[in-house]
Amino acid sequence: MATAEETKTRQAQLNGAEIMIQALIHQQAKFVFAYPGGASMPLHQALRKFRDEIRTILPRHEQGGAFAAQGVSRTSDTVGVCMATSGPGATNLVTSIADAKLDSVPLIAITGQVTQNVIGSDAFQETPMVEVCRAITKHHYMITNINDVARIVKEAFHIATTGRPGPVLIDFPKDVQLDALPADEVDLDPPMNLPGYRPELPDVATEQINQIVAAIRRSKKPILYVGGGCILSGASEELKKFAEKAQIPVAMTVMGLGAFPGSHDLSLHMLGMHGTVYANKAIDEADLLLAFGVRFDDRVTGKLDEFAKHGKIVHVDIDPSEIHKNKEAHIPVVGDVKQVLHRLNETLSDSDIPETDAWHEKIKGWKEAYPLKYADYQSEIPQQHAIQTLWKMTRERNPYVAVGVGQHQMWTAQYFKFDEPRHWLSSSGLGTMGFGLPAAMGVAAAYPNELVIDIDGDGSFQMNIQELGTLVCENLPVKMMLLNNQHLGMVVQWEDRFMEGRRAHTYLGPVHKPEALGDGTGIVGDEIYPDFVTIAKGYGIAGQRVREKKDLEAAIQTMIDHEGPYLLEVICPYQEHVLPMIPSGKTVRDIITE
Secondary structure (H helix, E strand, O other): OHHHHHHHHHOOOOEEHHHHHHHHHHHHHHHHHHHHOOOHHHHHHHHHOOOOOOOOEEEHHHHHHHHHHHHHHHHHOOOOEEEOOOOHHHHHHHHHHHHHHHHHOOOOEEEEOOHHHHOOOOOOOOOOOHHHHHHHHHHEOOOOOOOHHHHHHHHHHHHHHHHOEEEEEEEEEEHHHHHHHHHEHHOOOOOOOOOOOOOOOOOOHHHHHHHHHHHHHHHHOOOEHHHHHHHHHHOHHHHHHHHHHHHEEEOOOOOOOOOOOOOOOEEEOOOOOOOOOOHHHHHHHOOOOEOOOOOOOOHHHHHHHHOOOOOEEEEOOOOHHOOOOOOOOOOOOEEOOHHHHHHHHHHHHHOOOOHHHHHHHHHHHHHHHHOOOOOOOOOOHHHHHHHHHHHHHHHHHOOEEEOOOOOOHHHHHHOOOOOOOOOOEOOOOOOOOOOOOHHHHHHHOOOOOEEEEEEEHHHHHHHHHHHHHHHOOOOOOOOEEEEOEEEOOOHHHHHHHHHOEEEEEEEOOOOOEEEEEEEOOOOOOOOOOOOHHHHHHHHHOOOEEEOOOHHHHHHHHHHHOOOOEEEEEEEOOOOOOOEOOOOOOOHHOOEEEO
């Protein structure tokens, strides 16, 4: 039996796992989305010990937990944290880590690892996570000494959130988790050791600000092209002030939605492959392109050498590697977008405001000639109608909206107008199906009293459908509007447009149905597979199915008013296309509108 002195000694010790959790708490982490396993059990025991200071949410799949952590990061100033065991648990985080890297989302991913003495021996559930994630993280660590735990956690948060944000991996061998230190020797705020990392940028030179102002003054057809960098930098207020002062129209990338109010008169909404005709035409004819917090992604530019070729390009980005990467800039500025906009607002005088009345008239004409539109069925519910109706019914509540990937994602970007940043969550760079439900789950944890909606498609929804269990068990009241067309709609659209309508494994029902080969009518029949409402009921979630317009508004109201999570399944036609569409590698002159 242990002596009193031995017991006191044990109580005065902290093991590596406990130091890790205390370090997370010290860095203001509020949630950990964690799935336990053999190599992470000490971490979970530590999470249990400190459960009054940090909330652990058990997802039903590690990928779901990592996307939920992104939901926290994308909508708040809290960094999302996810955790998994070694081997398959760790590799299940990889997709979300890559997703966070492409969308510049701060994320801390902690993976248990086998003990150091068997690393490299193909031990049970061993995976070399640092090597696996080397190219898809902003930085990565393997902790080999308990004395480094607190420093590494501090550095991970610093790296994830400064400069251009991104994911950081911490691989944590089990023997280091179990090693112990006297509690009074643990420093949760140690000095960092990052000699090569200098995210702080010098102030943008006054000469560069003056060059931008001069370019604005001389322009006749200026346009703002803004992206996720404006949201990450917190530049939305400065952007609105600048656009209104200079009277410059604003086009947004899919990552930039909400950076500028979607309902504003100066908003051209989204540009790019499925952007508005008027946004794309304005970009094409502009004599000055103010590209703020964007990376000239191929889904925006189409044929790169034809994109914005008539105008002078000002490119502002915090990441020097993005400058000139895809498109040469006439005025390249490495800096924080918010700071640059603040300086522009201070510098821009009334005499610098260009004469753009004719430009605004031309854009107004394009808006009138090429509005967003969709088919008007007698009773069937087009996806666009369902989304637009949901927006009209919820806009006063300013909901948080997450989406999966596919047609419903693009239709939501088109028809749900976001007036504030950080209320729109989309897997944009990686385009990850299965993102919507778990991302909404994370938002609901961070904002338990706000309206959180997942707009999803039946293909994406099934990728992480198991997280319905997390919603119930963790009391996360996500509202799910599932637009079910029984197909992988975006791939169907490409089959219709470029492959003569030949169906190749895009029907999600039984293979003996005529729809599997493209012989259907475009209207979903009475037999729906699977029965999502019954599945939801099995998890303890209320829901209903609607398929006629006359029932839609009442069903949406029921969903909104329901206290807990709710599934509204909307049966939609399956041959609706996301339009406008600029085919890949083409230009605005090739845009498809019908």
